[in-house]
Amino acid sequence: MNITQEKVDALNAVVKINIDPADYQPRVDKAIKENAKKAKLPGFRPGMVPASHIKKMYGKSILVDEINNLLQDTLTKYIEEQDLRVLGQPLPKTDNEKEYNWDFADNFEFNYELGLAPEFNIDFSSKDNVTQYVIKVDDETLASRIKNIRRSYGKMTNPDVSADDDVLYSELVQLSPDGSVFEGGISNTASVRLDQIKDEAIKASLIGLKKGDVLTFDIQKAYDNDAAKVAGLLKIEEDEAADLKSNFQLTVKNVNRLEEGDLNQEFFDKLFGEGVVTTEAEFTAKITEELETMMVQDSERKLQDDIYKASIAKVDFNLPDDFLKRWLKATNEKLTTEELEGGYNDFAQNLKWTLIENKIITDNKIEIKYDEVFALAKVRLDQQFRMYSPQAIPEDQLAQYTVQYLQNKENANKIFEEVKALKVFDYIKSVITLDKQDILFTDFNKLVSEK
The missing domain is CATH 3.30.70.1050 (Trigger factor ribosome-binding domain)
Structure with missing residues (x-):
């Protein structure tokens, strides 16, 4: 041979x-x-x-x-x-x-x-600057969060006339172009939340309604062509919702209003445990602390994204693009030429980052230990469980779930790659200069959405 x-x-x-x-x-x-x-x-x-x-x-x-x-x-x-x-x-x-x-x-x-793979060098130093945003809780965000929490522990009432933020329990019926009920068309009984209506004119038309009132509205315009929202409301597939052009007739069956819970000791105990919070000032401080914790995570995600982009821009090298496109086509028979060309840039960027990650790991002899993978997997599982219940799972039970989770090779690889990325980000943060900048949460959201 x-x-x-x-x-x-x-x-x-x-x-x-x-x-x-x-x-x-x-x-x-x-x-x-x-x-x-x-x-x-x-x-x-x-x-x-x-x-x-x-x-x-x-x-x-x-x-x-x-x-x-x-x-x-x-x-x-x-x-x-x-x-x-x-x-x-x-x-x-x-x-x-x-x-x-x-x-x-x-x-x-x-x-x-x-x-x-190309040969390249990495020379990050203190001369490289990336902004690290320190997000501050603004009054609007704090007030909104407190309102949502109070409503979560409030009581349901049924006022005679609808107002802003109410929920209209309604019958929705598809109409023909001439305004008559479309025979055999879509119909469903659903809760229409006024706070989710995007079009201000339509939202205004839904305020001041009472039980039995009927009106016609453009459902696509109401939800700003959000196919997922329309599909959920009408109980249809997203593809069908995206193509839907008809107006709908809304008949109010009931007006529901969630009143905000009173700021009393019973409310505080339900939320934080008995005796942990006893005053409105302590309650506000707790909510502020919770928001700041969430904002630290938002800031870290933004910082990681900016480091990712800065790294791709700084470590400039070429890839065998023609070969990689042929390989992607050969290994994905259903991939069209348009899909390949449209998605290749993102694929190439992610591949470049992977090469940068691997070089940093190798050059700096960074180790990834099983204990670190296990610890992160446990955190991720705990976060998932808390989405359904605020009550923490016992530590021994959470550890058992984590062992079972990591026995799946795909899960283990996913967490391993996340630990690897976090270690690379930590390394880069340790050698570059982080310019800390205070920013209000509302301004931070605008900054993220603009990019």
Whole structure:
């Protein structure tokens, strides 16, 4: 067997593998004998089928399989021995001029295209600056959060006339273009929350309604063409909701209003536990602390995103783009050319970040330990459980769930990659300069949405 490598350029190479009968014949003979032992054919006792009979019937397909296996083993070993940093996977290079008889005597030549990772250096230092936002709780955000919490622990009432933030329990019926009820059309009984209506004119028309009132409205305009919201309200598929053009008739069956809970000791105890908070000032301080904790997480996500973008811009290198596009197309048969071109830039950016991550990990001998993976997995599971119940799960039970979660290879890889990314971010933050800047939460949200 002869293996050679031809460098096309710094990012592309072609590996040629020449195989003669002496290379593949022993593997083929062994495979034929193994098949003969397992074969169950009419006229032969189990395990007694002659190897010559198997070769005559299935020899060529066995030959093809074994040569493919030999190629795979050989190519993998060669890449490891040559320490080639391959991107994607080797692609067979088709040669229409070569034809083989597959008669156990051919000499074969196979060519594989390789996309190679670029060589690059990373020189982050204190001269590199990234803004770290320190988010402050503004009065509007604090008041909104307190209002939502009070309503969560408030009581439901049924006023005669609807007002802002009420919920209209209504019957929704699809209309024809002429305004009549569309026979066989969409209908559903649903709770229409006025605080979710995006169009101010439509929202105003829903205020001042009472039980039994009927009006016609443009449901797409009401929700700013949010297909998910419309689909949820009408109990239809999102695709159907996105294409929906009809107006709807809304008949009020009831007006519901969630009154805010009183700021008394019973309310404080329900929220924080008995005796933890006893005054309105302490309650406000607690909510402020909760918001600030959430805002630290928001700030950290923004900082990580900015470091990611700064890293991609700073560590400038090329990728074997043409090869990678062919590889993506070869491994995703349903991927259209338009989808490939539209999504390739994001793929390339993420691949560049992965290469930067790996180099930082290697150059700085950063270790990722199982204890760190386990600890982060436990945090993520705890966060998921708290979405459904504020009550914390006992520590021993949470640890047991974490063990089970990490037994799934996909879950374990996901958490491992997250730990790896966090360690890389921590490293970069330790060597660059973080310019701290105070910002109100409302201004921070505007900043994030603009980008």
